Amino acid sequence: MLTNDLLAAWDREAFFHPSTHLAQHARGETPSRIIRTAQGCEIEDRDGTRFLDAFAGLYCVNVGYGRQEIAEAIAAQARELAYYHAYVGHGSEASITLAKMILDRAPAGMSKVYFGLSGSDANETNVKLIWYMNNILGRPEKKKIVSRWRGYHGSGLMTGSLTGLDLFHRKFDLPFAQVLHTEAPYYFRRADPDMSEEDFSAFCAAELEALILREGPDTVAAFIAEPALGTGGLVPPPQGYWATIQAVLAKYDVLLIADEVVTGFGRLGAMWGSEFYGMRPDIITIAKGLTSAYAPLSGSIVSERIWSALERGTDENGAIGHGWTYSAHPVAAAAGVANLRLLDELDLIANVRRVGPVLLGALRSALGGHPNVGEVRGVGLLCAVEFVEDRAARRLFDPARKVGPAIAAAMLRRGVIARAMPQGDIIGFAPPFCLTEDEAERIARVAAEAVAETLGSGVSSA
CATH class of the missing domain: 3.40.640.10 (Type I PLP-dependent aspartate aminotransferase-like (Major domain))
Incomplete structure (x- = not known):
């Protein structure tokens, strides 16, 4: 633990992170996440906690992690x-x-x-x-x-x-x-x-x-x-x-x-x-x-x-x-x-065509009827759920509420990484191409749990 604590200190003292709230990170108000290893669609941090990475890093680890x-x-x-x-x-x-x-x-x-x-x-x-x-x-x-x-x-x-x-x-x-x-x-x-x-x-x-x-x-x-x-x-x-x-x-x-x-x-x-x-x-x-x-x-x-x-x-x-x-x-x-x-x-593009609709369908089934879900959209292995305060009027939440980041954080606590996209309350998914159907279903299930925690269940039939 001493090594980990030292790494965290060095992280705040020496490392200029991109796309980060610099002051909060330097003050220790946001977590220092140090990733140690990864395999397939999962990453593991320095403490041995594993996460299903539903955004493939920054939609880039297409073939999956750990390819020797x-x-x-x-x-x-x-x-x-x-x-x-x-x-x-x-x-x-x-x-x-x-x-x-x-x-x-x-x-x-x-x-x-x-x-x-x-x-x-x-x-x-x-x-x-x-x-x-x-x-x-x-x-x-x-x-x-x-x-x-x-x-x-x-x-x-x-x-x-x-x-x-x-x-x-x-x-x-x-x-x-x-x-x-x-x-x-x-x-x-x-x-x-x-x-x-x-x-x-x-x-x-x-x-x-x-x-x-x-x-x-x-x-x-x-x-x-x-x-x-x-x-x-x-x-x-x-x-x-x-x-x-x-x-x-x-x-x-x-x-x-x-x-x-x-x-x-x-x-x-x-x-x-x-x-x-x-x-x-x-x-x-x-x-x-x-x-x-x-x-x-x-x-x-x-x-x-x-x-x-x-x-x-x-x-x-x-x-x-x-x-x-x-x-x-x-x-x-x-x-x-x-x-x-x-x-x-590995014929991974064929897997995108096969599993992409499974992920989109699972997200629509789990969240499409929620009163605060404005749209579930996607193509291939690129999907998003957009949240609104008023569905009928397509009225967005006040950005100060940070609904999207709260949902992404709730998903992270459940072991799935999604991305809160900028300029809106939008949760994005772009997993590695080796994603399985079971992993796609897990992403949707965890997303629904995170939305229920953040906004209440409120789900009618999709």
């Missing part, structure tokens, strides 16, 4: 070649192999993969490449990037600007002027309750078109979006959304960046959210599921159209002035190769 195949690939690569840079044409067997494996799985029309470390830096890369492209094509004014409210694209300067959540803007002097935001495809929170899903999709497209016209089509370079909203609420798009949005983009020659950091590599039950929803992206952002978070790695998959402009740019101007020290890091690439092989060998 990936650990061994990392170790073997570190022994053979721990590092060499990728500048000026250098590569490693792992990085070249992984790029080939990604392109073999990518949607039609994609050309090359640029590797980074996180989804945030990948989206920074995407914006730089689009700006570079439009300069090469003689369109220096076409630089604005349209994102969506509630979208999440990172927490850097440009990527924090792209993110459409207040927490990532407040007191950081963001968003930048080159970033614009448009309507989120969040049907449950539509202003007009009489709108059908198709009507709401048309409304979103009309809002986007009006924004492009106000700014001037010659100034708008790209639209960035997750196939299904992630951190902004785990929201699948309404019917017809992507068809109507892409018609607007095509009309004004606005590129599409599909941010597949969450949805890529099987989260929705298909290899790509883009293919699942019929999107035709010019760039695809990848990270989390690329290595299942066994090592930090991200990527930007660029289309043939963009690659052609980049080649022209270097013919005219010399080597492209963009790169990270750790781009295509051999150890991380080796983790990616082993991870994608496991994804195929």
Whole structure:
């Protein structure tokens, strides 16, 4: 216990935690959770307490914890070649192999993969490449990037600007002027309750078109979006959304960046959210599921159209002035190769298609009739329950009540990790792809118990 107590003290004295209430943590008002080991869908803390991780870390440990195949690939690569840079044409067997494996799985029309470390830096890369492209094509004014409210694209300067959540803007002097935001495809929170899903999709497209016209089509370079909203609420798009949005983009020659950091590599039950929803992206952002978070790695998959402009740019101007020290890091690439092989060998995307509906159905059965449940939604292994004070009016709780965090905390006490999502009382679920049907039923059962503790049972037939 002395070692554990010392670790907890060091944690508060030395460790700057991301996305944390810093003052409360430093004062010891919030728990210091030190994770020791993990296996399958479960993690274990330093005291031996086990939790079913229904959020796969940060929706990233897709193949599950404790996969020795990936650990061994990392170790073997570190022994053979721990590092060499990728500048000026250098590569490693792992990085070249992984790029080939990604392109073999990518949607039609994609050309090359640029590797980074996180989804945030990948989206920074995407914006730089689009700006570079439009300069090469003689369109220096076409630089604005349209994102969506509630979208999440990172927490850097440009990527924090792209993110459409207040927490990532407040007191950081963001968003930048080159970033614009448009309507989120969040049907449950539509202003007009009489709108059908198709009507709401048309409304979103009309809002986007009006924004492009106000700014001037010659100034708008790209639209960035997750196939299904992630951190902004785990929201699948309404019917017809992507068809109507892409018609607007095509009309004004606005590129599409599909941010597949969450949805890529099987989260929705298909290899790509883009293919699942019929999107035709010019760039695809990848990270989390690329290595299942066994090592930090991200990527930007660029289309043939963009690659052609980049080649022209270097013919005219010399080597492209963009790169990270750790781009295509051999150890991380080796983790990616082993991870994608496991994804195929274990047929884990098929398990997403099989168990995802079980989880969503169990959540709807357990909570769909509760008077404070506004919506139970999901696709693949991406699910959410949204809580409201008044169901009929869709009136939200006062944020000061922190209903979502209270429910997540009640679930944690029962041994299941769910995530309280920002800007609303929303509990999110995104478990590893190896989730069993029994584990899915357990998640729903514990969620119902936590809701009953926090809000009372109040359950009528679903």
